[in-house]
Amino acid sequence: MPYPEELVTPMRKELTDHGVTELKSATEVEDFLSTDETSLVIVNSVCGCAAGGARPGAALAIQSETRPARVGTVFAGQDVEATQKARDFCAQVPPSSPSMALFKGSELVWFLPRHMIEGRDPQSIAFDLVQAFEEHCSSTAS
Amino acid sequence: MGTFHDHMGELHGITVVVRQLDGNTWIGRCHSEDSVEVILHDADQHVSQESDESPEDWLKRARQMGHWPRVSTVRVPRERVKVLVRLSDVTNGGELPAS
Numbered sequence: 651m652p653y654p655e656e657l658v659t660p661m662r663k664e665l666t667d668h669g670v671t672e673l674k675s676a677t678e679v680e681d682f683l684s685t686d687e688t689s690l691v692i693v694n695s696v697c698g699c700a701a702g703g704a705r706p707g708a709a710l711a712i713q714s715e716t717r718p719a720r721v722g723t724v725f726a727g728q729d730v731e732a733t734q735k736a737r738d739f740c741a742q743v744p745p746s747s748p749s750m751a752l753f754k755g756s757e758l759v760w761f762l763p764r765h766m767i768e769g770r771d772p773q774s775i776a777f778d779l780v781q782a783f784e785e786h787c788s789s790t791a792s
Numbered sequence: 793m794g795t796f797h798d799h800m801g802e803l804h805g806i807t808v809v810v811r812q813l814d815g816n817t818w819i820g821r822c823h824s825e826d827s828v829e830v831i832l833h834d835a836d837q838h839v840s841q842e843s844d845e846s847p848e849d850w851l852k853r854a855r856q857m858g859h860w861p862r863v864s865t866v867r868v869p870r871e872r873v874k875v876l877v878r879l880s881d882v883t884n885g886g887e888l889p890a891s
Contacts, residue, residue, distance in 0.1 A: 697805060698805070699804070699805030699806060700805070742857070743857045743858065744857060744858040744859055744860045744861070745858075745861070746858045749858070761857060763857055763858035764807060764858065765806075765807035765855075765858060765878070765879040765880050766880055768805065768806050768807060768878075768880065769806060769878075
């Protein structure tokens with residue numbers, strides 16, 4: 651059952667305020683990943699144990715010089731259809747939220763599951779993300 | 793920002809590995825743990841005698857990508873628990889750290 655939207659809105663804004671594109675339908679996810687560029691998809695969630703560090707970690711990481719061309723987010727438990735579509739693109743990966751998936755085109759090249767986010771500070775999460783960006787995102791986003 | 797349940801203990805909400813004395817292993821999101829039992833949500837189990845995969849390979853894979861949530865809730869009696877650790881503390885080779 652979804653949480654009240656007024657509870658969730660600030661958690662959405664923690665990402666959208668940093669330029670992350672909110673994907674609220676399956677079609678939006680499909681369109682977002684219909685590209686040859688690199689994309690990061692952040693699976694947001696209300697969980698304080700993990701998402702409380704994930705959102706600021708992601709916000710920090712996407713300010714780095716080398717980063718994906720596009721950054722989007724789906725909200726697990728809230729935007730169910732969009733989240734399922736994002737997970738369809740990661741078919742071999744068990745579902746978890748929060749989590750982060752890095753794509754080249756529509757191919758998953760790196761994944762940060764929930765258990766590698768839980769209890770960690772935003773700087774540590776950002777460090778992992780930036781390492782993945784430097785490995786997989788060859789061009790510097792403008 | 794988020795929902796926090798600090799009164800539930802430090803492992804509440806954390807993905808953990810429970811190795812039983814019989815060698816079988818659970819992975820799940822810890823709800824609570826005390827002297828009576830460990831309660832896990834969204835859990836998966838490796839049964840040594842039934843699996844073609846070694847527990848180390850199973851844990852290695854879970855550490856890299858996560859685990860499949862096959863069982864909604866499981867209660868593991870404390871007297872059956874040999875090791876309880878965070879999944880993130882499992883080594884890259886899938887070995888459990890000293891608990």
